[in-house]
Amino acid sequence: MGKLHVVDHPLVAHKMTIIRNKHTSVKDFRELVSEIGMLITYEATRDLRLTTKVIETPLCKTEQPTLAGKKIAVCPILRAGLGLVDGVLRMVPSARVAHIGMYRDEETLEPHTYFCKTPKDIADRDIIIVDPMLATGGSAAAAIDEMKKRGCKNIKLLVLVAAPEGVKRIQESHPDVDIYAGALDECLNEHGYIVPGLGDAGDRIFGTK
Ligand code: PRP
Ligand code: URA
DSSP states (O other): OOOEEEOOOHHHHHHHHHHHSTTSOHHHHHHHHHHHHHHHHHHHTTTOOEEEEEEEOSSOEEEEEEEOOOOEEEEEEETTTHHHHHHHHHHSTTOEEOEEEEEEOTTTOOEEEEEEEOOTTGGGSEEEEEOSEESSSHHHHHHHHHHHHTTOOOEEEEEEEEOHHHHHHHHHHOTTOEEEEEEEOSEEOTTSOEESSOSOHHHHHHTOO
């Protein structure tokens, strides 16, 4: 079964409280989503392999660690996932970006895919799917399906807030995928929103409400 890693760090906890607050401005919300994304990426990349290379400091030659060069793609689920891309790229600047457009039907809560554009060599890359919210898990599960259809094997899911229902769904449908989250919340309400959550992530990032 895939593991759930809830990032246990005071900076993440503090910033999560600010974005949950309904009085936080669009500007602050957007900036903090990016910052928290960066901090969760730090945890999600903990298993990246290292090799060594010889460099010269001002004092001497020395053999030092460097990333082994495994290729990564960050894959935002549009729209709200876009808010996390910048944070991941600040940590992993060489990563490519694969976009998946998906929206959740407000009545049925079923995800609908409307766009998917990936780098040509996506099957050779480690994938970090990003979306602020893991609610029922329908959108994330469908995004993982899309990436697996394209041959991707090593997939991680990075979210800000996870609901137990969404975690269960991913662990059951994609047991090979680990989840990295800023917080694990209590439950979903009758409209499929995470409680206490932070509301509609896309609307809060883009100011569309
Ligand atoms: C939100 C969120 C996730 C999805 C989570 O997107 O960003 O993609 O809902 O819900 P689920 O786990 O039940 O599938 P939404 O469909 O509102 O689209 P948006 O990003 O365009 O706002
Ligand atoms: N999508 C959101 O943006 N927020 C939720 O709480 C659930 C789904």
